[in-house]
Amino acid sequence: MSAPRRPPAVLVSVQTPDRSDEQHAADLAELTRLVDTLGYDVVDTVSQRREGLSKALVLGEGKLKELAALTGGRGHVASAVPIKKDKARQRRGEGVDDEPEAIEEEEDEYVDPSAPRRPKFVIVDHEITPNQARNLESATGATVLDRTGVIVEIFHRHARSKEARLQVELARLAYVAPRLREAGGPSEHQAGRGSGESALELDRRRIRDRMAEIRHELAAIQRDQGTRRGGRHNTPTVALVGYTNAGKSSLMRGLTGSEVLVADQLFATLDTTVRALHPESHPRILVSDTVGFIQKLPHDLVASFRSTLDEARSAALLLYVLDASDPTFRHEYEVTRSVLREIEADQAPSLVLLNKIDRVDEALREALRAEFPDAIQLSAKDPADVARLRQTIIEHVAKEMTEAELFVPYKSHGLIASLHEHALVLRETHEEEGTRIVVRAPEELLERLRGQLAAEG
Numbered sequence: 412m413s414a415p416r417r418p419p420a421v422l423v424s425v426q427t428p429d430r431s432d433e434q435h436a437a438d439l440a441e442l443t444r445l446v447d448t449l450g451y452d453v454v455d456t457v458s459q460r461r462e463g464l465s466k467a468l469v470l471g472e473g474k475l476k477e478l479a480a481l482t483g484g485r486g487h488v489a490s491a492v493p494i495k496k497d498k499a500r501q502r503r504g505e506g507v508d509d510e511p512e513a514i515e516e517e518e519d520e521y522v523d524p525s526a527p528r529r530p531k532f533v534i535v536d537h538e539i540t541p542n543q544a545r546n547l548e549s550a551t552g553a554t555v556l557d558r559t560g561v562i563v564e565i566f567h568r569h570a571r572s573k574e575a576r577l578q579v580e581l582a583r584l585a586y587v588a589p590r591l592r593e594a595g596g597p598s599e600h601q602a603g604r605g606s607g608e609s610a611l612e613l614d615r616r617r618i619r620d621r622m623a624e625i626r627h628e629l630a631a632i633q634r635d636q637g638t639r640r641g642g643r644h645n646t647p648t649v650a651l652v653g654y655t656n657a658g659k660s661s662l663m664r665g666l667t668g669s670e671v672l673v674a675d676q677l678f679a680t681l682d683t684t685v686r687a688l689h690p691e692s693h694p695r696i697l698v699s700d701t702v703g704f705i706q707k708l709p710h711d712l713v714a715s716f717r718s719t720l721d722e723a724r725s726a727a728l729l730l731y732v733l734d735a736s737d738p739t740f741r742h743e744y745e746v747t748r749s750v751l752r753e754i755e756a757d758q759a760p761s762l763v764l765l766n767k768i769d770r771v772d773e774a775l776r777e778a779l780r781a782e783f784p785d786a787i788q789l790s791a792k793d794p795a796d797v798a799r800l801r802q803t804i805i806e807h808v809a810k811e812m813t814e815a816e817l818f819v820p821y822k823s824h825g826l827i828a829s830l831h832e833h834a835l836v837l838r839e840t841h842e843e844e845g846t847r848i849v850v851r852a853p854e855e856l857l858e859r860l861r862g863q864l865a866a867e868g
């Protein structure tokens with residue numbers, strides 16, 4: 412039995428003077444992947460150069476008619492005033508709406524698999540207003556989604572943990588609230604609580620109440636996370652950050668041996684995963700895989716996932732994972748840095764990883780070495796490359812530590828185990844009254860241990 416055909420969609424984009432041809436093409440390619448991830452087939456694109464988006468319909472009149480010809484729409488916004496149809500005109504075929512015929516054609520297109528398909532969805536590569544969306548739907552006869560709506564819907568489908576589901580629901584409600592429409596007439600009001608409210612006002616109030624509940628639940632989850640994060644503050648963490656689908660999850664699996672999801676699609680995983688470097692190092696090092704970034708990531712989603720990205724904010728080392736085989740990776744690198752800068756998570760030392768280098772020829776590799784002399788070229792699929800990266804991480808963490816000598820009396824010998832877990836033990840000598848130990852450890856850990864030894868002495 413063949414798989415059902417996916418709904419067809421047409422992309423709409425306006426190239427403004429501030430966007431180069433290369434950036435415009437990259438945006439459309441990225442939107443195509445987003446729409447594919449959502450489960451639609453992109454069958455056409457309507458693009459226009461303009462100073463800005465039309466306030467009413469995004470596109471100019473000519474391009475709007477071109478779009479409507481693809482979708483089977485009117486090409487103009489229908490009048491809000493109902494048209495009276497007398498029986499004589501109906502008998503002559505005048506003033507008859509074309510919509511029934513269009514609907515009949517849409518039903519017929521699935522009878523013959525070889526028949527051309529009219530796009531059922533119009534996907535706009537910009538964040539548009541509710542009014543622009545309604546006007547476009549009226550003119551095209553198709554369902555209209557903007558870029559933000561597509562990303563929010565993908566996040567909604569891929570959220571797994573309770574925190575991710577709540578974060579996405581919060582962003583989704585913030586997106587939906589201004590796009591609610593009055594189902595009945597303006598005179599329809601609710602009885603009982605909130606008497607005098609229209610159905611639309613009641614729905615908006617319910618959304619506000621639900622958003623307040625979600626924020627309360629997220630605050631409780633984030634307090635618990637802060638406690639767990641605080642419990643491992645002596646354990647250095649390395650954060651993998653970068654564009655979605657750059658290979659972060661594959662590197663996470665290679666560095667930690669964990670069975671994290673690896674899929675060739677955008678936003679396959681939304682939850683931050685934290686695992687220990689494997690084989691385990693001394694001191695123990697944690698690796699976190701954060702949610703991927705994307706161009707024009709909606710601000711509501713950035714805000715919602717701020718707590719998830721706290722792992723990057725507290726990391727001892729940021730590893731920027733870039734897809735070296737993607738011609739737009741430089742732009743994606745800037746997008747990642749910009750988002751991290753926005754949440755003040757870009758202060759830690761960092762390394763650039765040019766991943767998927769196995770897909771790049773030798774000439775381009777040499778050019779990348781000249782352009783990014785300090786970057787590490789690797790393939791997450793090559794165990795030798797991953798092993799070299801692991802050693803680089805261990806050496807970096809050790810370099811950031813302070814060498815110190817401590818004398819631990821036997822009565823405080825429980826601290827020795829903590830040193831072996833969180834520090835690099837260089838020498839250990841057992842004396843008559845205790846153990847003299849030379850370590851390299853984070854300065855914060857050394858200060859805490861000195862305080863404990865002083866208090867117990």
